[in-house]
Amino acid sequence: MSLLPLHLLGSPALRQHSAEVKSIDDEIRRLVGDLFETMDAAKGVGLAANQVGITRRVAVVDAEGDRFAMIDPVIVETEGRATAEEGCLSIPDIYGDVTRPERVVMEALDVDGVRYRKEATGLKARAIQHELDHLDGILFLDHLSLLKRQMLLSRWRREHKDDAGYTKEVQAASARSE
Numbered sequence: 001m002s003l004l005p006l007h008l009l010g011s012p013a014l015r016q017h018s019a020e021v022k023s024i025d026d027e028i029r030r031l032v033g034d035l036f037e038t039m040d041a042a043k044g045v046g047l048a049a050n051q052v053g054i055t056r057r058v059a060v061v062d063a064e065g066d067r068f069a070m071i072d073p074v075i076v077e078t079e080g081r082a083t084a085e086e087g088c089l090s091i092p093d094i095y096g097d098v099t100r101p102e103r104v105v106m107e108a109l110d111v112d113g114v115r116y117r118k119e120a121t122g123l124k125a126r127a128i129q130h131e132l133d134h135l136d137g138i139l140f141l142d143h144l145s146l147l148k149r150q151m152l153l154s155r156w157r158r159e160h161k162d163d164a165g166y167t168k169e170v171q172a173a174s175a176r177s178e
């Protein structure tokens, strides 16, 4: 397994609709292992494949003591509404309050190609929805009001105007973010 560079806001991969995996091979299993390792090093609660530049429908979550890979995930049920602050490993140091369904039921394939179903609430439900959004090219910023989004984006552009590219190497001990 290896640590993969994170794609930051501005990377075209973050805005792409990722392709279905359908059949799981060693390459996908290696990707899942790398996603877990990179998420852990970056101290995140979730990571989607396009955040490391691979536009396939694969993501990992580690929230509330539950750690799982989602391949070709779909949300089959939602209930309620909840608002909480979100951040993103691809948009470091930027946070905003996002309203989403409070409870979800998600179906996905695991690394053995077995379809499973997971019910989640709280942070786990939020992480699942945040990662599924990534697979459709959606960022948490898109859920904010236009005014709030423009404010955060102009701050981002100010702070990142001298960046040479849109990827960031993950160190073994960096700051915690979602």
Ligand SMILES: [Zn+2]
Binding pocket: 087, 088, 089, 090, 130, 134, 178
């Ligand atoms: Zn994210």
